[in-house]
Every structure is written in C-alpha cells, then in structure tokens.
Amino acid sequence: MASEREKMEAGDWYSCLDPELDGLRRKARIACHVHNTMPPDERGAMAPALRALFGAAPGSAFLEAPFHCAYGFNLFLGEGVYLNAGCTVLDTEPVRIGAQTMLGPSVQLYCADHHRDPVLRARGLEIARPITIGADVWIGGGAIILGGVTVGEGAIVGAGAVVTRNVPSGATVAGNPARPIAPRG
Structure with missing residues (x-):
C-alpha cells in the first residue's frame, strides 16, 4: 500500500494529515524561519538551510524575506530567479x-x-498538480498561480491576477480569472 507521500508524488488523492508529511513540512517551516529571521547581510541571497532544502537553487537565485514554502524539496529555481518579499x-x-x-x-x-x-476535506484529502514557469517571466505582485498551470517563457502575469489556465510564451495576462491582454509598451 502506497504511503501518503507516494500518493502525493504520484498525483493521487492523499491525506495531508499524515505524520511523515507533517514532519517534512516542519523541516521546511524551520528552514523558512531561519531564512526569514537571519540578518540580511548574513543571509545573502538565501539562507543556507533553505538552499539545502530546495530541489535546485543556484547561487544566483535570490529570495527576499519573508518567504514560505510547504516542503521545499519540490522547488526548482533557475539561474537568476528573484522572489520578492512575501x-x-x-x-x-x-x-x-x-x-x-x-x-x-x-x-x-x-x-x-x-x-x-466536506467529509473527505475534513479528513485532509487533497490532490496536487505541478506548476511550471518558464524563463524570463515577470509575475506581478499579489498574483496567484494555481496547480496544473504552465506559464510560458517571456510571459507577463499582471499584479493581482489569478491564473487558472496555461499562459502561452510571450503572452500578457491579467485579471481574475487571468485573461490575455494587449501588451503595453
């Protein structure tokens, strides 16, 4: 029988109330706390504890504080990625x-x-879908990207947008739900 983590990784329904998953989230919370409370001059681009947790985090990736992630090991950053505060x-x-x-x-x-x-939700049942964001993308403040979405290379997501569908490369989307708009010069 598959563990809850194995079900999560397979994209099946799983219980997030599982002790193994809780332990992994605890590890991520600790690493995020270290990152968020470390003096900026000591932390640099990213606290070492957080960088070690990530699936990939090159030295050129920069995360402002505060930052939060659920697990960390499923987060893969490319060169020069920048995540602003919050x-x-x-x-x-x-x-x-x-x-x-x-x-x-x-x-x-x-x-x-x-x-x-609601009965199954109370038991902690959830399902997970990946998110892929291409190179050279700009995502405006307060935007929300939902699971299963791919944002193509060079796309722009407007501030406050709620992205529920894939965004083609080079497109600009805004609104709730996000829709294509004509780019502004």
Whole structure:
C-alpha cells in the first residue's frame, strides 16, 4: 500500500494529515524561519538551510524575506530567479521556475487542491498538480498561480491576477480569472 507521500508524488488523492508529511513540512517551516529571521547581510541571497532544502537553487537565485514554502524539496529555481518579499509556494508537486524569472511581492503558487466533499476535506484529502514557469517571466505582485498551470517563457502575469489556465510564451495576462491582454509598451 502506497504511503501518503507516494500518493502525493504520484498525483493521487492523499491525506495531508499524515505524520511523515507533517514532519517534512516542519523541516521546511524551520528552514523558512531561519531564512526569514537571519540578518540580511548574513543571509545573502538565501539562507543556507533553505538552499539545502530546495530541489535546485543556484547561487544566483535570490529570495527576499519573508518567504514560505510547504516542503521545499519540490522547488526548482533557475539561474537568476528573484522572489520578492512575501512569496508563498505550496510545493506539494514540483514547482519549476525558469532562469531570470521575477516574482513580485506576495506572489502565491498553489499546487495543492482540497477535496470538494466536506467529509473527505475534513479528513485532509487533497490532490496536487505541478506548476511550471518558464524563463524570463515577470509575475506581478499579489498574483496567484494555481496547480496544473504552465506559464510560458517571456510571459507577463499582471499584479493581482489569478491564473487558472496555461499562459502561452510571450503572452500578457491579467485579471481574475487571468485573461490575455494587449501588451503595453
């Protein structure tokens, strides 16, 4: 029988109330706390405890504080990625952020989705879908990207947008739900 972590990784329904998953989230909370409370001159681009937790985090990736992630090991950053203050990544599935991509303040990336049945939701049942963000993307402050979404290279996501569908490369989207708009010069 598959563990809850194995179910999560397979993209199946799993219980987030599992002790193993709780332990992994605790490890991430500790690493985020270290990053968020370390003096900026000591922390540098990213606290070593947080960098060690991530699936990939090159030295050129920069995370402002505060920052929060659910697990960390499912977060893969490209060269020169910048996450502004207040970003949250619920990385219950892989989250891949391409090189030179910038996330504005309080951007939220949510892989997890809870069950619609209230009885099953109360049991902690959720399902996870990956998020992929291409290279050279700009995501405006307060935007929300939902699980299963791919944002293509060079795209722009307007501040406050709620992205529920894939964004083609080079497109500009804004609004709730996010829709294509004509780029401004």
